[in-house]
Amino acid sequence: MSEVAMIGIDLAKRVFQLHGACPNGTVVFRKKLTRIQLLAFMSQQSACIVAMEACATAHSWGRQFETLGHTVRLIAPNYVKPFVKRQKNDVADAEAQQARAMLFRTRQMFVGQRTQTINALRGHLAEHGVVAPQGAIQVKRLADAVTDETVGLPAGVRELAKVYIVQIEDLSAQIAALDRQMKGAAKEAEAARRAQTMPGVGPITALAIETFAPDLNCFRRGRDFAAWLGLVPKQTSTGGRPRLGKTSKMGQRDIRRLLISGAMAVLQAVERFGKPHNGWLISMLERKPRMLVAVALANKMARGLWAMVTKQEDYQNPAMMV
Template sequence: DRGLQRRDDETEIAETVATTLEPTRHKNDAADAEAITEAALRPNMSFVVPKSAESQALTMMMRTRDQLLEQRTATVNALRGHLAEFGLIAPVGLKNVERLRELIDDHPDLPELVVTMANLHFNRIDQLSEEIDTLTGRMKNHCADSPEARRLQTMPGIGPVAAMAIEAFAPDMKFFKNGRDFAAWLGLVPKQHSTGGKTRLGQTSKMGQKDIRRALIIGAMSCIAAAARRGKRCHPWLQDKLDRKPKMVAAVALANRMARQIWAMITKEQGYQPKQEVAA
């Protein structure tokens, strides 16, 4: 009798648990509403800041320009691949497209269909370049009229594209407690594999906004390249990184530093100060 009673009690408990979990087990509106309410009540929950229509429009222009750049690169690579089959080879890069035109003119024995298809690619490249230049001009005009974009461009390595990426994709800096939080949001901090009281740091997390992260790393590489072209040593902090680490590692470290300085510049509404310390 005791065994039967125990089994009946366990069955009743199992049915109660199943009934309790049933609303959250399946995908429906009631489960979604409950999950949203549960998440909203948690003190450490991070929420996405909604964008304004103006910021979304800037985002659309940035993404459209990136798409056109990818299409132009793909078209140039396709043209180089097709002409390589006929022995017409030119170095990689958009600047060498004119070299391909000259090679076609220097080989009048090419089939007429090859020339026709090549001209189709050339026309597409010219059209994409014109559209890219138009969008780039609009971006420069916007950055010239925007006080925040002009302030950001006072920092070395930040041009119109990077300034507009920050303005379009970054939320209000007041939502970040400090510059480190902004750098972590961009994915410019190392991954942690720490256990047993031992701290192990790996590669950058890349768990953040890739457009701003990419723009900052490119800007950091341009600063390093500019110093190398002038034959000068970089800032002592950066030069120490270059002496001990690969160039890309030093560029990521500089991008992290730039992100912290950008947070300080925007929150304090001041221009770039070369001697200022990195934001805490």
């Protein structure tokens, strides 16, 4: 049997559903156990992460699993809800806690590996006089230099550089395949389709909100959703004097990062085309640092997304509502 890295458990009164997965996400087992059988089965498993929904009995079970050497992770119920599949049953619940989030984590890992490989290749070739700007789009320039025999590269360096280029191409192909999978899933979900009507929100961001965020109706206002994402200033108030610092970064980092990236794309479009109805952004860019403006816009986007989802409306440009 393959090594189990994580076990998801759907807790109940008498019957428990277990879903075990190996480090690459492949399903190792799906089991249905009684209360008496659960501890005996877990004692036979090697130390791994045990994920459970936080409920009345979760802490008690967690303490018992920790005595067996496992690492327990309790998930808040509102975080579990986005992973529940359309047909409600306990087996699907335990499996769904691990499924869609793994798609994002895998893509994130591949992107990080590609960036690391590109930077390594740029660094090695720079030592031999081959220089290219940053970014994945510049890999072709490096590849052309490696294959160009007129470029004075030692034979050993040229061969090793080709290994780097093949690795980068493989990672790019895998990232593209995951992007297609995520775009397909975003088209099927109505909430994700609606979120994409907002400028700066693409299929990956829309699907991340669908996956990682709880039901947005549980937030009283859009400001609460923005605070949950960590897109608000960190407060260190004392003596009745409010002091606001940098963003708290206390919320869901995946959605926060994607919203800020989308906001940066909107800023780039505003700077390039200078649309009149984005006058407040142009004014902010003249007075404030670019990243600060991007975070402010991401906060505004989060509040707008909350309103769109809760009211079930597509994005409406404020300039067109006069």
